[in-house]
Amino acid sequence: MIRKTFVMYVNPDCHQEYQRRHAELWKGMKDVLKSHGGHNYSIHLFAEQNLLFGYVEIESEAQWEAVSDTKICREWWDYMQDVMATNADNSPVCKPLTEVFYLK
Template identity: 30%
Template sequence: MSERIAFRMKVHPGRIAEYKKRHDEIWPELVDALRAAGITDYSIWHDPETDCLFATLIRSDDHTMADLPKTDANKRWWAFMDDIMDYNPDGTPTVVRLDQVFHLE
């Protein structure tokens, strides 16, 4: 059985157009890495009042999301996005995992 997860990130003020442009042109090798890790149905929304990004994705039971940061495509993408998003000192995006409190199917 798959699992839906949600998390929050933050885009720098005034940079959402660039953020969207980069995602409109997402690299095929990054898409391949995400799919190989068992990720599907990945969506990101923007809150213009806070510049927070809200993301959801579905991951398979046998997902390998923990290995994604080791892939060349993921490392290059994070470096590419560093100038328009909040990042940790270690070069990883600042991500806050969100807990589900309600679901209606």
């Protein structure tokens, strides 16, 4: 498994709404994440800085990148664009993090 970590940015007054939407994550979106090799996916909020830290274990980079080509992922991005920083295509602004320590 490949461990991926990344940071995203939630709008200051949208923390609760972001959490609510993820508590009600669409079944189809869950299915796509899993079918594209995503496991143990979690997102953590650092509220004071409006930061979201994501962690996911993936089977392959290519398989994971293909999530963004799915219709449901594009619909999810459109749904989430009003609560977080996004790119022109509504994908979240997402910066990879470098692993500096791992204890198995």
